[in-house]
Protein backbone atom coordinates (compact mmCIF):
# COMPACT_ATOMS: atom_id res chain seq x y z
CA UNK A 1 0.00 0.00 0.00
CA UNK A 2 1.27 3.47 -0.84
CA UNK A 3 0.04 7.06 -1.03
CA UNK A 4 -0.50 8.51 -4.50
CA UNK A 5 0.49 12.17 -5.25
CA UNK A 6 -2.96 13.37 -4.07
CA UNK A 7 -2.43 11.65 -0.69
CA UNK A 8 -4.89 8.78 -1.27
CA UNK A 9 -3.97 5.25 -0.15
CA UNK A 10 -3.49 2.78 -3.06
CA UNK A 11 -2.78 -0.93 -2.97
CA UNK A 12 -0.69 -2.78 -5.55
CA UNK A 13 -0.44 -6.53 -5.82
CA UNK A 14 1.95 -8.57 -7.98
CA UNK A 15 4.11 -11.61 -8.10
CA UNK A 16 7.85 -11.94 -8.42
CA UNK A 17 9.14 -14.71 -10.62
CA UNK A 18 12.76 -15.70 -10.64
CA UNK A 19 13.67 -15.92 -14.36
CA UNK A 20 17.36 -16.76 -13.88
CA UNK A 21 16.64 -20.47 -14.40
CA UNK A 22 14.68 -19.70 -17.59
CA UNK A 23 17.53 -17.54 -18.93
CA UNK A 24 20.10 -20.24 -18.06
CA UNK A 25 18.11 -22.94 -19.92
CA UNK A 26 17.61 -20.66 -22.92
CA UNK A 27 21.37 -19.94 -23.13
CA UNK A 28 22.17 -23.67 -22.80
CA UNK A 29 19.73 -24.46 -25.64
CA UNK A 30 21.29 -21.76 -27.83
CA UNK A 31 24.75 -23.19 -27.20
CA UNK A 32 23.56 -26.74 -27.99
CA UNK A 33 21.99 -25.45 -31.22
CA UNK A 34 25.26 -23.75 -32.26
CA UNK A 35 27.23 -26.91 -31.43
CA UNK A 36 24.80 -28.94 -33.56
CA UNK A 37 25.29 -26.50 -36.48
CA UNK A 38 29.07 -26.75 -36.12
CA UNK A 39 28.91 -30.54 -36.02
CA UNK A 40 26.67 -30.59 -39.11
CA UNK A 41 29.14 -28.35 -40.98
CA UNK A 42 32.13 -30.53 -40.03
CA UNK A 43 30.27 -33.73 -40.89
CA UNK A 44 29.22 -32.41 -44.28
CA UNK A 45 32.81 -31.29 -45.02
CA UNK A 46 34.26 -34.65 -44.09
CA UNK A 47 31.69 -36.48 -46.19
CA UNK A 48 32.15 -34.14 -49.16
CA UNK A 49 35.96 -34.27 -49.37
CA UNK A 50 36.33 -37.85 -50.70
CA UNK A 51 33.44 -37.42 -53.16
CA UNK A 52 35.32 -35.13 -55.58
CA UNK A 53 38.20 -37.56 -56.36
CA UNK A 54 35.72 -40.46 -56.49
CA UNK A 55 33.71 -38.57 -59.08
CA UNK A 56 36.78 -37.75 -61.18
CA UNK A 57 37.97 -41.38 -61.03
CA UNK A 58 34.57 -42.62 -62.10
CA UNK A 59 34.48 -40.23 -65.06
CA UNK A 60 37.91 -41.49 -66.14
CA UNK A 61 36.84 -45.13 -65.88
CA UNK A 62 33.72 -44.31 -67.85
CA UNK A 63 35.70 -42.78 -70.67
CA UNK A 64 37.85 -45.98 -70.84
CA UNK A 65 34.81 -48.23 -70.91
CA UNK A 66 32.30 -46.22 -72.91
CA UNK A 67 33.47 -47.85 -76.18
CA UNK A 68 33.07 -51.32 -74.68
CA UNK A 69 29.38 -50.90 -73.88
CA UNK A 70 28.22 -53.79 -71.81
CA UNK A 71 28.26 -54.76 -68.18
CA UNK A 72 31.14 -52.49 -67.17
CA UNK A 73 29.53 -49.41 -68.72
CA UNK A 74 26.20 -50.29 -67.13
CA UNK A 75 27.73 -50.74 -63.66
CA UNK A 76 29.68 -47.50 -64.01
CA UNK A 77 26.46 -45.70 -64.99
CA UNK A 78 24.71 -46.95 -61.86
CA UNK A 79 27.69 -45.95 -59.70
CA UNK A 80 27.70 -42.48 -61.20
CA UNK A 81 23.99 -41.91 -60.58
CA UNK A 82 24.36 -43.04 -56.94
CA UNK A 83 27.41 -40.85 -56.47
CA UNK A 84 25.61 -37.84 -57.97
CA UNK A 85 22.72 -38.43 -55.57
CA UNK A 86 25.15 -38.52 -52.64
CA UNK A 87 26.94 -35.34 -53.81
CA UNK A 88 23.55 -33.64 -54.02
CA UNK A 89 22.59 -34.67 -50.46
CA UNK A 90 25.92 -33.67 -48.95
CA UNK A 91 25.91 -30.34 -50.81
CA UNK A 92 22.45 -29.61 -49.38
CA UNK A 93 23.76 -30.45 -45.90
CA UNK A 94 26.74 -28.14 -46.41
CA UNK A 95 24.47 -25.37 -47.67
CA UNK A 96 22.04 -25.62 -44.79
CA UNK A 97 24.95 -25.38 -42.34
CA UNK A 98 26.43 -22.39 -44.22
CA UNK A 99 23.07 -20.60 -44.41
CA UNK A 100 22.57 -21.01 -40.63
CA UNK A 101 26.07 -19.78 -39.94
CA UNK A 102 25.65 -16.83 -42.33
CA UNK A 103 28.58 -18.08 -44.41
CA UNK A 104 27.05 -17.90 -47.88
CA UNK A 105 28.04 -14.91 -49.95
CA UNK A 106 25.67 -14.18 -52.81
CA UNK A 107 26.64 -12.52 -56.04
CA UNK A 108 24.26 -9.75 -57.08
CA UNK A 109 23.97 -9.50 -60.84
CA UNK A 110 21.30 -9.41 -63.54
CA UNK A 111 20.45 -12.99 -64.54
CA UNK A 112 18.33 -13.77 -67.61
CA UNK A 113 15.15 -15.48 -66.38
CA UNK A 114 14.94 -17.63 -69.52
CA UNK A 115 18.59 -18.78 -69.29
CA UNK A 116 18.21 -19.59 -65.60
CA UNK A 117 15.08 -21.71 -66.17
CA UNK A 118 16.71 -23.50 -69.14
CA UNK A 119 19.74 -24.41 -67.05
CA UNK A 120 17.62 -25.63 -64.14
CA UNK A 121 15.57 -27.76 -66.53
CA UNK A 122 18.71 -29.23 -68.11
CA UNK A 123 19.88 -30.43 -64.69
CA UNK A 124 16.73 -32.51 -64.07
CA UNK A 125 16.04 -33.66 -67.64
CA UNK A 126 17.35 -37.20 -67.03
CA UNK A 127 15.11 -37.63 -64.00
CA UNK A 128 12.07 -36.21 -65.83
CA UNK A 129 12.70 -38.56 -68.77
CA UNK A 130 13.23 -41.56 -66.51
CA UNK A 131 9.77 -40.89 -64.99
CA UNK A 132 8.22 -40.35 -68.44
CA UNK A 133 6.90 -37.00 -67.22
CA UNK A 134 5.41 -34.50 -69.58
CA UNK A 135 6.92 -31.07 -69.15
CA UNK A 136 5.13 -27.82 -69.93
CA UNK A 137 7.62 -24.98 -70.30
CA UNK A 138 6.86 -21.30 -70.23
CA UNK A 139 7.52 -18.77 -72.92
CA UNK A 140 9.31 -16.08 -71.01
CA UNK A 141 9.72 -12.43 -71.89
CA UNK A 142 13.42 -12.37 -72.91
CA UNK A 143 13.87 -8.96 -71.31
CA UNK A 144 13.05 -10.23 -67.81
CA UNK A 145 16.05 -10.51 -65.50
CA UNK A 146 16.39 -11.57 -61.88
CA UNK A 147 18.77 -9.80 -59.55
CA UNK A 148 20.90 -12.41 -57.81
CA UNK A 149 23.46 -15.17 -57.87
CA UNK A 150 23.13 -17.22 -61.09
CA UNK A 151 24.41 -20.52 -59.62
CA UNK A 152 22.19 -20.28 -56.54
CA UNK A 153 19.11 -19.29 -58.55
CA UNK A 154 19.53 -22.33 -60.82
CA UNK A 155 19.96 -24.48 -57.71
CA UNK A 156 16.68 -23.14 -56.22
CA UNK A 157 14.56 -23.82 -59.32
CA UNK A 158 16.41 -27.12 -59.94
CA UNK A 159 15.53 -28.26 -56.43
CA UNK A 160 11.81 -27.57 -56.94
CA UNK A 161 11.85 -29.34 -60.32
CA UNK A 162 13.72 -32.25 -58.78
CA UNK A 163 11.04 -32.60 -56.09
CA UNK A 164 8.26 -32.32 -58.67
CA UNK A 165 9.87 -35.23 -60.56
CA UNK A 166 10.45 -37.24 -57.37
CA UNK A 167 6.90 -36.90 -56.07
CA UNK A 168 5.00 -37.35 -59.34
CA UNK A 169 4.20 -40.87 -60.51
CA UNK A 170 5.15 -41.96 -64.05
CA UNK A 171 3.25 -40.28 -66.86
CA UNK A 172 2.33 -37.16 -64.84
CA UNK A 173 2.92 -33.53 -65.81
CA UNK A 174 5.30 -30.90 -64.48
CA UNK A 175 4.46 -27.32 -65.43
CA UNK A 176 6.88 -24.44 -65.16
CA UNK A 177 5.58 -20.85 -65.39
CA UNK A 178 7.38 -17.55 -64.97
CA UNK A 179 6.78 -13.86 -65.47
CA UNK A 180 6.53 -10.44 -63.87
CA UNK A 181 4.68 -10.57 -60.53
CA UNK A 182 1.90 -8.25 -59.48
CA UNK A 183 4.11 -7.05 -56.61
CA UNK A 184 6.20 -4.17 -57.91
CA UNK A 185 9.82 -5.03 -58.65
CA UNK A 186 9.32 -8.79 -58.35
CA UNK A 187 9.23 -11.83 -60.64
CA UNK A 188 7.27 -14.99 -59.98
CA UNK A 189 8.27 -18.56 -60.88
CA UNK A 190 5.86 -21.47 -60.43
CA UNK A 191 6.59 -25.20 -60.41
CA UNK A 192 3.42 -27.27 -60.47
CA UNK A 193 3.07 -31.05 -60.60
CA UNK A 194 0.26 -33.58 -60.79
CA UNK A 195 1.87 -35.80 -58.15
CA UNK A 196 1.10 -37.16 -54.71
CA UNK A 197 0.39 -33.73 -53.16
CA UNK A 198 0.95 -32.48 -49.62
CA UNK A 199 -1.56 -32.81 -46.74
CA UNK A 200 -2.82 -29.35 -45.57
CA UNK A 201 -1.34 -29.70 -42.07
CA UNK A 202 2.14 -30.21 -43.57
CA UNK A 203 2.11 -27.28 -46.01
CA UNK A 204 3.70 -24.80 -43.60
CA UNK A 205 6.23 -27.36 -42.31
CA UNK A 206 7.77 -28.66 -45.54
CA UNK A 207 10.29 -25.79 -45.48
CA UNK A 208 11.53 -26.73 -41.98
CA UNK A 209 14.88 -28.49 -41.65
CA UNK A 210 14.58 -32.30 -41.85
CA UNK A 211 10.78 -32.13 -42.27
CA UNK A 212 9.24 -34.83 -44.42
CA UNK A 213 5.60 -35.71 -44.93
CA UNK A 214 5.26 -38.92 -42.87
CA UNK A 215 3.21 -40.60 -45.61
CA UNK A 216 6.10 -39.99 -48.09
CA UNK A 217 8.93 -41.42 -46.00
CA UNK A 218 8.59 -44.97 -47.35
CA UNK A 219 9.09 -43.87 -50.92
CA UNK A 220 11.95 -45.20 -53.02
CA UNK A 221 13.68 -41.88 -53.79
CA UNK A 222 15.24 -41.20 -50.38
CA UNK A 223 16.14 -37.71 -49.15
CA UNK A 224 16.86 -35.95 -45.89
CA UNK A 225 14.13 -33.31 -45.80
CA UNK A 226 16.53 -30.40 -46.26
CA UNK A 227 16.15 -29.45 -49.95
CA UNK A 228 13.22 -27.11 -49.31
CA UNK A 229 14.86 -25.46 -46.31
CA UNK A 230 17.85 -24.67 -48.54
CA UNK A 231 15.43 -23.28 -51.16
CA UNK A 232 13.75 -21.07 -48.54
CA UNK A 233 17.07 -19.90 -47.09
CA UNK A 234 18.49 -18.96 -50.49
CA UNK A 235 15.28 -17.28 -51.70
CA UNK A 236 15.05 -15.19 -48.53
CA UNK A 237 18.72 -14.23 -48.81
CA UNK A 238 17.78 -12.84 -52.25
CA UNK A 239 15.01 -10.78 -50.67
CA UNK A 240 12.30 -13.08 -52.04
CA UNK A 241 9.80 -15.58 -50.63
CA UNK A 242 8.49 -19.05 -51.40
CA UNK A 243 5.13 -20.73 -50.78
CA UNK A 244 3.66 -24.22 -51.15
CA UNK A 245 0.08 -25.04 -52.10
CA UNK A 246 -1.73 -28.32 -52.47
CA UNK A 247 -5.32 -29.43 -52.17
CA UNK A 248 -4.14 -32.55 -50.32
CA UNK A 249 -2.97 -36.06 -51.05
CA UNK A 250 -3.07 -37.07 -54.69
CA UNK A 251 -3.92 -33.61 -56.01
CA UNK A 252 -0.46 -32.36 -57.00
CA UNK A 253 1.54 -29.47 -55.56
CA UNK A 254 2.33 -25.91 -56.55
CA UNK A 255 5.46 -24.09 -55.39
CA UNK A 256 5.79 -20.35 -56.04
CA UNK A 257 8.89 -18.23 -55.70
CA UNK A 258 9.04 -14.44 -55.81
CA UNK A 259 12.42 -12.89 -56.58
CA UNK A 260 13.56 -9.31 -57.15
CA UNK A 261 13.76 -8.32 -60.79
CA UNK A 262 16.08 -5.95 -62.53
CA UNK A 263 13.93 -3.06 -63.62
CA UNK A 264 14.07 -2.26 -67.34
CA UNK A 265 15.75 1.07 -67.94
CA UNK A 266 13.20 3.87 -68.07
CA UNK A 267 13.06 5.19 -71.65
CA UNK A 268 14.50 8.68 -71.98
CA UNK A 269 11.73 11.27 -71.86
CA UNK A 270 10.79 12.59 -75.26
CA UNK A 271 11.04 16.38 -75.34
CA UNK A 272 7.67 18.02 -76.09
CA UNK A 273 7.58 19.78 -79.45
CA UNK A 274 8.72 23.35 -79.22
CA UNK A 275 5.81 25.85 -79.43
CA UNK A 276 5.45 27.27 -82.91
Ligand code: ADP
Nearest residue numbers: 163167206212213216223224225226227228253
Ligand atom coordinates in the same frame (compact mmCIF):
# COMPACT_ATOMS: atom_id res chain seq x y z
P1 ADP B 1 13.32 -34.45 -49.38
O1 ADP B 1 12.61 -34.41 -50.70
O2 ADP B 1 14.76 -34.71 -49.52
O3 ADP B 1 12.65 -35.30 -48.36
P2 ADP B 1 12.64 -31.58 -49.18
O4 ADP B 1 13.06 -30.60 -48.14
O5 ADP B 1 12.96 -31.28 -50.59
O6 ADP B 1 13.26 -32.97 -48.74
O7 ADP B 1 11.08 -31.77 -49.06
C1 ADP B 1 10.49 -31.94 -47.77
C2 ADP B 1 9.26 -32.82 -47.88
O8 ADP B 1 8.22 -32.10 -48.56
C3 ADP B 1 9.47 -34.09 -48.69
O9 ADP B 1 10.00 -35.13 -47.89
C4 ADP B 1 8.06 -34.40 -49.18
O10 ADP B 1 7.35 -35.08 -48.17
C5 ADP B 1 7.43 -33.00 -49.34
N1 ADP B 1 7.49 -32.51 -50.76
C6 ADP B 1 8.40 -31.68 -51.30
N2 ADP B 1 8.11 -31.41 -52.59
C7 ADP B 1 6.99 -32.10 -52.88
C8 ADP B 1 6.18 -32.24 -54.05
N3 ADP B 1 6.45 -31.62 -55.20
N4 ADP B 1 5.08 -33.05 -53.96
C9 ADP B 1 4.76 -33.68 -52.80
N5 ADP B 1 5.49 -33.58 -51.66
C10 ADP B 1 6.58 -32.81 -51.69
